[in-house]
Amino acid sequence: MKSSQRIDSIPMSGIRKMFDLAGPDSINLGLGEPDLDPPAEAIEAMCEASKAGRNKYGPTAGIPELRDAIADYFSKYGKLNGSNVMITPSGSTALLEVTQAMVDPGDEVLVPSPGFVIYGPHASLAGATPREYRLTDDGLFQPDIDDIQSRITKETSMIVVTTPSNPTGGVLTEESKKALLDIARDKNITILADEVYCEFIYEGEHTSFMDSLDCSVVVNGFSKMMAVTGWRMGFVAAEDEMMDALIKMQYHVCASPAMPPLYGILAALPHMKPYLDNARSVFRGRRDLICERINDIPGMSIIPPKGAFYAFPSYEADVPSADLAAELASAGLICTPGSAFGSYGEKHLRFSYAADESKIKRGMDILADVMSRRSD
Numbered sequence: 001m002k003s004s005q006r007i008d009s010i011p012m013s014g015i016r017k018m019f020d021l022a023g024p025d026s027i028n029l030g031l032g033e034p035d036l037d038p039p040a041e042a043i044e045a046m047c048e049a050s051k052a053g054r055n056k057y058g059p060t061a062g063i064p065e066l067r068d069a070i071a072d073y074f075s076k077y078g079k080l081n082g083s084n085v086m087i088t089p090s091g092s093t094a095l096l097e098v099t100q101a102m103v104d105p106g107d108e109v110l111v112p113s114p115g116f117v118i119y120g121p122h123a124s125l126a127g128a129t130p131r132e133y134r135l136t137d138d139g140l141f142q143p144d145i146d147d148i149q150s151r152i153t154k155e156t157s158m159i160v161v162t163t164p165s166n167p168t169g170g171v172l173t174e175e176s177k178k179a180l181l182d183i184a185r186d187k188n189i190t191i192l193a194d195e196v197y198c199e200f201i202y203e204g205e206h207t208s209f210m211d212s213l214d215c216s217v218v219v220n221g222f223s224k225m226m227a228v229t230g231w232r233m234g235f236v237a238a239e240d241e242m243m244d245a246l247i248k249m250q251y252h253v254c255a256s257p258a259m260p261p262l263y264g265i266l267a268a269l270p271h272m273k274p275y276l277d278n279a280r281s282v283f284r285g286r287r288d289l290i291c292e293r294i295n296d297i298p299g300m301s302i303i304p305p306k307g308a309f310y311a312f313p314s315y316e317a318d319v320p321s322a323d324l325a326a327e328l329a330s331a332g333l334i335c336t337p338g339s340a341f342g343s344y345g346e347k348h349l350r351f352s353y354a355a356d357e358s359k360i361k362r363g364m365d366i367l368a369d370v371m372s373r374r375s376d
Contacts, residue, residue, distance in 0.1 A: 025332065091219055094221070110152070135170065163206070
């Protein structure tokens with residue numbers, strides 16, 4: 001037996017490669033997984049749902065009451081109805097399903113660089129060609145509109161946008177959003193907006209595409225928002241006319257999302273403000289700590305990111321980021337090389353500060369020691 005050429009052409013994630021190089025006592029700042037406890041309401045309601053026998057297949061798009069509740073909660077970013085929402089088994093699955101449902105073989109998909117590792121492979125798996133576009137190198141990591149315009153061809157069908165960004169923590173400005181929408185509407189291109197970190201903004205406000213579903217499809221989820229990464233719960237927001245195709249695609253992927261977690265999410269949504277206020281306070285403190293420590297290291301620099309929970313500093317050392325990340329892993333610190341996120345991520349490293357302060361401090365001690373030895 002042999003695997004398909006389609007999957008053989010997709011490289012393994014650079015995020016996962018680092019874990020194979022590290023020892024059992026390593027400091028893990030490589031994985032974006034919140035270390036906070038989930039909302040108690042979510043845990044209790046999920047358990048009660050399972051005990052009550054809600055363990056069978058459900059509606060392909062998710063239970064109607066949760067679709068309505070999601071639309072109500074996220075209507076602060078744009079008017080939504082339950083019919084505009086499909087619940088998915090993870091945000092990653094949502095991104096795959098949108099690409100499969102909306103991209104044809106031979107199309108081109110513009111993906112951010114640096115950007116999350118699955119956008120390009122998802123385009124390739126749909127038979128399309130991913131094309132990187134550059135984010136600005138001013139530490140704010142906005143889409144470079146001139147670069148995007150220079151890369152658009154008659155085959156371009158989709159532009160992927162992330163805000164807040166993984167890996168950079170950059171938050172889209174209203175000016176950048178307007179420019180992207182102008183391009184999308186003028187060229188009849190769909191914007192696929194990945195907004196899973198929308199509740200983690202530390203300065204300013206989230207700029208969402210949920211108010212622009214005429215030319216956008218928005219992916220979001222609850223793994224990060226509620227610290228339930230293992231539940232694999234996401235959703236897609238799209239105009240009514242697109243929803244039939246998305247639901248059809250989801251049926252052929254998984255039939256329906258898991259039932260008990262749907263009731264956990266439903267119960268927790270009305271109680272999210274105090275939970276998220278606390279989470280943002282925790283992550284903001286960690287962000288400030290890790291950025292201060294990084295900027296104290298000669299040859300490294302970072303502008304504190306405005307969102308998500310990733311630090312993406314640049315460095316001056318003459319070494320590829322994959323080699324530097326491997327050196328750090330050997331020293332006991334797991335991070336991710338910037339090159340894992342595209343060619344424009346080179347000369348950067350990604351550190352997750354979704355870990356407690358003691359781990360951040362110990363990790364930065366290792367980073368400072370390795371970079372000091374490199375400069376000697």
